[in-house]
Amino acid sequence: MRMPRTILAGAVTLALAGAAACGGGDGEAQRPAGATALYDALPDGIKEAGVIRFAGDSHPPYRIVADDGKTVTGIDKELQDALGKVLGVRTEISIVSGLPAALSGMLASRYDAFNGPVKDSADREKQFDAIVWMVTRTSYLIPTAGASAIKSSGDLCGKRVAGTAGSIVEDQAKRLTEWCAKQGKPGLEFIGFADTNGTILAAKSGRADAAGMTESAALDVLSKEKDAFTYVTQTEEQGAGVDQLAMLVPKSSGLGPVMLDAFKEIFKNGDYKKIMDKYGLQNVAVPAPKMNTAATQ
Known part of the structure; x- marks a missing residue:
């Protein structure tokens, strides 16, 4: 039985449309519906x-x-x-x-x-x-037990500061050390860790006097452990900038x-x-x- 031309044409059209919807040739990604x-x-x-x-x-x-x-x-x-x-x-x-x-x-x-x-x-x-x-600006979490000795970022001179290795905080700590030297004070001892959690644990355990991080990260920690820490922020004079x-x-x-x-x-x-x-x-x-x-x- 021969298929009427109108039906045959419609079948061909649907087949072509289906092929286009599937993305065409082999290995070609299917374009999501509504893609921009x-x-x-x-x-x-x-x-x-x-x-x-x-x-x-x-x-x-x-x-x-x-x-x-x-x-x-x-x-x-x-x-x-x-x-x-x-x-x-x-x-x-x-x-x-x-x-x-x-x-x-x-x-x-x-x-x-x-x-x-x-x-x-x-x-x-x-x-x-x-x-x-x-x-961002760089801030430093200070364990409550040591807060009396570190009331400003300038008090970090000569202190052990934990931070993420290779991060912006390590660079900022170097700038703060340069500022300390100009004041005739010893520089920071930077201790590098793989992530922020490691820096916080170092400060909590006493392996570091402070934990350096972005101000937003410091505020996040304080919102969860407000009685465990205070924080100070590095100033422009100390090389922080934005x-x-x-x-x-x-x-x-x-x-x-x-x-x-x-x-x-x-x-x-x-x-x-x-x-x-x-x-x-x-x-x-x-x-x-x-x-x-x-x-x-």
Whole structure:
């Protein structure tokens, strides 16, 4: 029995439409329903995987890691979910041991991004695109038992300060040591740890006199253990300044410009403000995201 032309034509049309919906040729990613221009601009590898893989160490309130070592809550999770939504892909976080592991993992293509937040520097911009989305000052948690001896950041001269190795805090501690020397005082003894939890435990146990971290992280600890710590903040005179904090993505991936546009979108739709307000970070929020600011300074 011959099929009428109208039915045959309709069947061909449906077959072609079905092929287009499946994404075309072998290995080509299926375009999600409602995908925007941001999705279309993503690198092919991410579109095929359908996920952006973030590296992340334990760093409250940015990344709060549950006892299972895998479940992550906090600013990073919410920010990455918001970015993934406007990009049209999932996001996931793999917990690593500190900044060096995150950087080497990205360069080895195990991860697509690291949100730190880490300081945007000209040296890092040689290998990574840095999308600046907040600023910070460095603060130091002081155990209540030692608070009488450390009432200001200047009292840290000659003291043992724990901090995340390779982080902005280590750089700030060096600047504070230089200030101490100008005052004729001994410098800080910096003790590097893999993550923020390690620095807090060092201060609690007496292995360090203070734990250095971003002011937002210090405030988060105080909100949970208000009777255990006080804190002091490094001043501009002591070399602190206001540092630009960024998300890093490898330059070779081509993800940087698309991620910048995704940040612009969550600024525009209000998600960025909601997250910053929720965690009390209004004072370190920026009016707009920028990329690779260190290279232009």
